Amino acid sequence: MTVSNTEPNLQNNSIVALQTNRHYLTIFLTFLLLGSAVLHAQDIPPKNEANIPKTTKDDTISVNLKPIIGEISEQAQDTVKTDSVKPPKETLSNVVDYYGEDYVFLDRKENKVYMYNKAYIIYEDMRIDAGMIILDYNKNEVYAKGIDSAGVYSQRPVFVQGQNRVEPDSIRHNFETEKTLVFNSRTEQNGISTIAEVTKKINDSVIYLRNVKFTTSKNIDDPEYYFYTRKAKFVPGKKVVTGLTNMYIADVPTPVGLPFAFFPLTADRTSGFIIPTFGQNNNRGFFFQNGGYYFAINDYLDFSLLGDYYTNGSYALRGETSYALRYKFKGNLSARYESLVNSERGFPDFSESSIYNIRWTHSQDTKSSPSSRFSASVNIGSSKYFTQSISQTNNASALVNTLSSSISYSKTFEGEPQVNLSVAATHSQNTQTEQISMSLPNLNTSVSRIYPFAPKDGIKKGIIENINFQYDLTAENRIQTTDSLFFKSEMFNTAQIGAQHSIPVTTNFKILKYLSASMGTNYRETWVLKSTRQRYDETANNGLGGIVKDTVSGFESYRTYNFSTSLGTTVYGLFNFGTDKKIQAIRHVMRPSIGYNINPAFDRYYDEFIVPATAGEAAQVVQYSRFENTLYGAPSKVYSSSIGMSLSNTFEAKIRDRDTTALEPKKVTLLNNLNFSTAYNLAGDSLQWSPLQFSGSIPIIPKLDFNFSGTLDPYALDNNNQKIDVFNINNGGSLFRLTNANVSINYSFSSKDFETKTKDTDRIENETFRNGGRPDDLFGEAADIYDGQIYKEGDDDVDKTNIEWYNYNIPWDVRFAYTITYGNNQRQSEISSQSFMMSTNMELAPRWTVGVSSGYDFKNKGVTLTQFRFQRDLESWQMSFNWTPIGSINTAWYFFIGIKSSVLSDIKYDKRRESDKRL
Structure with a gap:
């Protein structure tokens, strides 16, 4: 660092209210430099060169302060006068810290401070880092810019104030007016990056921008898409309001534009409208789908109300709420009602129907109450909901024949003996027969085992000391009804109420x-x-x-x-x-x-x-x-x-x-x-x-087991294929008759199995599994039509741009299941069922993923439900296409393209063809 002989080292200083205390600084420098006769201003010397002039005796001056002090009288010393002139308000009311790695130079003539290379200045909650910073006390301004060396502009300024961060090419800030002028700024808030040619900060709450780009792209220097506007108003932490706005893709303007635009920037959830999806259905006409309002009630609870409307009169309402209390519990509740109108009134195929579905999941943190627990998993609805719903694209859920629900509370009373209590309500519904069985409620109470003859040391030996008994109580109110009588008073007419008390007494010993x-022995009493x-x-x-x-x-x-x-x-x-x-x-x-x-x-x-x-x-x-x-x-x-x-x-x-x-x-x-x-x-x-029952499992390779089971009957059949009291071997046959058998094989593996020893686990928490189906994708994956998200925010953190295209290590996974059942109860000797199902997903290229789920029914000689999946990660965007060309229930396709960011998730396009629900 280069300094002059007349200045101290000012590399890192703290200056308090320099603007209003200039005369104090002058007096201080005068006393400090008693040996100097003439003061000279000095330009910034070249880097790493020190210009230190020589000091001689002629250049010094002596000042005797004693005569001046002696002239002060005692009366003057005893008299205190109040200054009637109020001092001006200090512009810089706090400490200013500044630093420059190469040098910090104070120019008293121009009253400026120069900081060079990795410089910074800190004042209150504001910090500026840059290659060069100039602090001007005359104008009460600070100017920061980068360093231009050999055509490379480096060390761009970084302006941070509170939670706001701006990275411009250069910046000017006035301490008195608190206004800031920023050139080519780059800032990011809540996932939205803002690039402005000129930014003018009026105060802490209002900022004006000119020639602005808004994007969610990670590549802020060369975004693959952005929204361009000429004028904008930016309220930090709240919103951005713009004028005429156009979307640009690869720097090419598109016809997509709005006369004005609004971008929310709140860190917390806020209430707002949900933009619906527009389209046309061949059976129901034009529609508005999944439009409504989102209510951000508080930090623990929210609620969204969505609706669909078709021009032929069909409509649907859906309400969903999520709640969570940290370290206590969390859950979500959703209910959907649909009024379906097929065709038009007056046509022979006209029909009206209504369906509904209610889902509720609740889970409790085990640490919140170790001795009690409340949980819920509810899936109640019309038996034909998954096959007829206008907003259901989950083919795997449509193949599920059973809906089940359970709400339970359990409590453990510690002690000796321990008492366990649980109260539950259960529901089971067959979607084929439309029969519903409910237990509303059921009570289970048990007392842990009691050893009345056990010794005090706890070591039990022999038949007497091991005698134990316990007590169990089961009480239930069971309701058997049908889909048409559900939620009606008639469903309670056939309710059955009962209770069972059980006292088992057991013992064990060695022989x-x-x-x-x-x-x-077990004593049981039934009420x-x-x-x-x-x-x-x-x-x-x-x-x-x-x-x-x-x-x-x-x-x-x-x-x-x-x-x-x-x-x-x-x-x-x-x-x-x-x-x-x-x-x-x-x-x-x-x-x-x-x-x-x-x-x-x-x-x-x-x-x-x-x-x-x-x-x-x-x-x-x-x-x-x-x-x-x-x-x-x-x-x-x-x-x-x-x-x-x-x-x-x-x-x-x-x-x-x-x-x-x-x-x-x-x-x-x-x-x-x-x-x-x-x-x-x-x-x-x-x-x-x-009959002799047998079962077993043969491990072939890791995660591939050959499972088999069957029944062997020792008795023969008569001419009418009825079992008789004669052994089959005595009737001219073998020792046993194989009456039924089953063989099943399940296997899943992926490229990760050859890289590491971690297992490829299925995604348990998915919609199909909650609906009672398989947790894997053998019946296809469900496309969520409410948001269409395939790649979530944060999934693209891994750089996929510099991956070798001919990389042999392509990620993939394969699942398959084979099952065959043999029946021979009455000499039919036939294969009652035989099917093969498989699914595979493969990343053919960086950001390109394809998947197939299909199968073959050997019994009926036909291809089972088949789904093709195409997914493309477009960095800031995503695209997916699901096509089901073959299916016993429905055939359909669904296309989606939209922005990943949840802030701009309403900017999307989706199109789908529904299956004919009447088939």
Whole structure:
């Protein structure tokens, strides 16, 4: 840094109110430079060159201050006079910090301070960084610009005040008027970048701009698109209002323009209108879709109200709210109602219908209340909602046959014993039969196991010390109804209310050290509030007579009990082949078990009545239980005593590792959970053996399992294909008949599996999964027509512009599922179902992704639902096209192109063709 001999080092100083205290600075410099006779102003010397003039004795002057001080009288010292002239208001009322790496030069003649190279100046909440900064005390201004070296303009000024940041070519700021003039400024707020040729800051709340570009592009120097306007008003943190505005794409003007434009810049959510989508539908005419209003209620709750309207009279309303309280809970609720009109009035294909759908999800933070929890997952609606909705493009959800819901609250009361309480409301709906089953509500209470004979040290041994019991209570109000009666009073007419109390008593112990035995009994008491009475009425059926069933309200109960015992063990087998072999050993683990179960007959809960004899038919006695049509059904009147047997097998192998440095062989599972189970009924008089059930899984490669299951029946069939009490082997057949079997294979892999050892997991939190379908994309992906977003904000942070086009490492993923079912219950010996489904996604080039989901039904010999997906990341924009050319329910396509930024998400174009909902 270069300095003169008459100035101190001012490289980094703090100057307080320099404008109004100039005379104090002069007096200070006079006393500081007593040895100087003449003061000279000095130009800025060249960089790294110091110009220090020599000092001689002739250049010095001596000043004697004693005579001046002695002339001050005592009266003058004792008298204090008030200055009647008020000092001018200080322009710079705070500390000014400034710095320059190469030099900081103070020119007293022009009253300016020059800072050069990586310079900055800080005043209150304002900071300016630049290559060169000039502070002018005469004009109360600061001027900043970059450094132009060899044609390269570097160290552009950076102006920061509060939350605002501007990066111009040069800047002028006046401390007195607080006005700023900025040239070629660049600023960014809430995702929108602003590039202005001239910017004039009037005050902290109003800024005027001329020749302005607005864009969300990350490349602010060369944006791929922008909105251009000649004049604009900018209110920091709130909005930008412009005059005539045109959209430019690749610096080419487009006919898309507006007489004025409004860009919101608030950091918080604000209420506002949602621009609808315009289009035409062949069946319903022109439409306005997904237009409405967004209500930003507060930081924890919002609400949006959307609507659709078609010129043929169809309309739809949709309300959605999201809520969240940090560390407590979060959720969202949406409801949609559609009034559908097909064709035109007077035409033969005219029809009217209405559908609805209600969804609610609520989750609680586990840390908020460890002992209690409330959760909700609701999906209620018309059975035909997913197939007929005018705003539904999710083909996978249309294939779902069941809608289910659950709202539950659980509470744990700590102590000894521990008590668990849960209250829930559930709903299950079959969209094919339109049958609805609801539990509104159900109550479950349980008391943890109690060991009355356990020793105080807690170590239980033997049959007595391991005796334990617990208590369980289940109460339910079950409603069976149909889609047409839902939300109507008739749905409660057939409601069934009941409760069951259960007290199981069990114990376990060892026999001969290797056998694990258990015994137990279960006492159960059932309560109901409605029962059934049956009788024969000769006047029924218009005098022809018949059985009449009467429902009687009132408390009824019955009690049942049973006894069971089991014995099991684990057997290990090891076959060694030698360490020099590739397969060194095979391990076989068997877990056989045998159990005995006895259930008494509770025929005392059965009544009987006589049906009189009629022509050709003798009188008969009919037995019934008044608990037959109750919630938990009637107790069994048949005595049963049966022995159950099961065997579980696992085969593992030790294989020499290909890695020669490995010290241990590698373990491989050959056959996982090969299970067999059957039972023998000691109390039965025929068909005492139950069919033999088997299941297993064979791991082929990681994440690819060959799963199989089936049933083997030991009894033969007669000529009418009815089961008879003769073993099949004694009837000239094999030991067992294979009555049914199923084989399924599921596999998913991707290019990431060959790069790292992380697994390719499915996206569980998607719409199809919430609707009860598969979490993967084997039935296609759903396109959200409300925003159309494929690539979210922040997805393009990775630079994809400098990727090799012939890069062999192309990202991809593949999923497929194969299933086949064989049926032979009545000698039909046929493949009842056989299908193959697959999906794949591949990034063919940077920012280009394609995907296909399809399948083939071998039973019906046809291609299943097929979807093609094309997605293009256009940096600041995105484009997607979903096409379903083949489908058993609907065929459609959907095209979308729009801006990624959520601030400008309404600037989009989408077009779709709906399927014919009448098919």
